[in-house]
Amino acid sequence: MxxxxxxxxxxxxxxxxxxxxxxxxxxxxxxxxxxxxxxxxxxxxxxxxxxxxxxxxxxxxxxxxxxxxxxxxxxxxxxxxxxxxxxxxxxxxxxxxLSLAPQTVQEALNLLTAPQVDPWLFRGHEWLVRDARNPLVLAESQTVQSTPTQVGDLRACVHDIGKVTGSTADHAMLQEQEVHIGRKLAGRASVALCSKWFLDITPLHANxxxxxxxxxxxxxxxxxxxxxxxxxxxxxxxxxxxxxxxxxxxxxxxxxxxxxxxxxxxxxxxxxxxxxxxxxxxCHTAPAPHYAPAPANAAPPP
Known part of the structure; x- marks a missing residue:
């Protein structure tokens, strides 16, 4: 390096x-x-x-x-x-x-089916999991000081999802999944590792x-x-x-x-x-920039 x-x-x-x-x-x-x-x-x-x-x-x-x-x-x-x-x-x-299309969330969940992978969904301030007692869920809950919501079937929660995360302790497998899922969802989602333990799937332009x-x-x-x-x-x-x-x-x-x-x-x-x-x-002398967001429905910059 x-x-x-x-x-x-x-x-x-x-x-x-x-x-x-x-x-x-x-x-x-x-x-x-x-x-x-x-x-x-x-x-x-x-x-x-x-x-x-x-x-x-x-x-x-x-x-x-x-x-x-x-x-x-x-x-x-x-x-x-x-x-x-x-x-x-x-x-x-x-x-x-930005949110993923429901069918893209469904496909992402179908691709994250390896026994050692635990998928999570994020929607606004909500964190949805299958098993709140999963060791990675417990560790992440402590890290981000957030409490997840356990749901019976994630496939029933595919609307307005901002991020799908695949979590696992198998680092090598997750790297392979990044390539595989990235190809499967090309043009529909951004797929990237955010750590050795987490693979994030977000809306195509949500990066x-x-x-x-x-x-x-x-x-x-x-x-x-x-x-x-x-x-x-x-x-x-x-x-x-x-x-x-x-x-x-x-x-x-x-x-x-x-x-x-x-x-x-x-x-x-x-x-x-x-x-x-x-x-x-x-950081040369210049007026400090002023935060003045455009209307929320304005088109995002290219």
Whole structure:
């Protein structure tokens, strides 16, 4: 993997000279492996605020699993849950929401039938599971501080679904499923690993790139003025369009190929170092962008 600093094997487009918005992933990026925010990262987040640069979070997590960190970070900005498919205003009301077609949800459930895979459904603030006692459900419930709803048959809950997740401890099998299901649902859904344990299936345009475009538009700036930080395959859509793309040090070469810069891993203050050494030097004096979302029924940016 590449070392800390500018990525010699990164994208051909040059990194932005000025950054006016930061969009960050959470797990594996802002958060340590034990799901904490370090004092150094909190200080870096405050430095962004002092520089007049908003910090927005976009995650595969459900909204409740994101909101639990806002007070600690002292942020009151829009955010994107379910891989960016559901965007929320700073007051936690829904800005916009994309959902999978019911038949696509049904097919996704049919594809996630291996005995070791437990499928979950997400709809707004709802998390629907087959077995609330499943070890992965229990672990995730503690991580995101959310209580799932156990339903008898997920196939009866296929309407207005923002995300289908396949969960398993079999990492190798999940990588194979990412390729297989991605092919089966091509043109109808986005399919990407968000961690070693979770495979996310979201509406075709519900990815972090969509969220970044929407957030930039709502702040009245160009995507070229946005810095994005991430570590997993589901972060690639936003890294691919960011004015400044930063990959975490533990990310794979596939992810790092989209990054202008590589920081250290999330076990070694990678997020704080990315903000301090790559982003803040590009936060030149400029009016702080103002969040002014278009009407909810307006067409999303291309």
């Amino acid at each position: 590449a070392g800390f600093g500018q990525n010699r094997h990164g994208p051909e487009r040059p990194p932005a000279r000025q950054i006016r918005l930061v969009v960050s992933d959470m797990d594996g990026t802002l958060l340590t492996p034990d799901k904490q925010i370090t004092p150094q990262s909190m200080a870096a987040a405050q430095a962004l605020q002092l520089a007049g640069v908003p910090l927005c979070l976009v995650s595969s997590r459900p909204p409740g699993g994101m909101e639990m960190y806002f007070a600690q970070l002292r942020v009151s900005t829009p955010y994107g849950a379910l891989n960016g498919g559901t965007l929320f205003n700073p007051d936690r009301t829904i800005r916009s929401s 972090k790139g969509y969220a970044v475009r929407q957030l930039a538009a709502d702040y009245g700036i160009s995507v070229g003025e946005v810095a994005c930080i991430g570590d997993m395959n589901n972060d690639i859509p936003m890294l691919a369009i960011a004015g400044l793309a930063i990959a975490m040090g533990q990310s794979t070469p596939d992810v790092q190929a989209y990054a202008h810069c590589i920081t250290t891993p999330n076990t070694q203050e990678g997020w704080a170092r990315a903000i301090t050494e790559f982003v803040l030097p590009r």
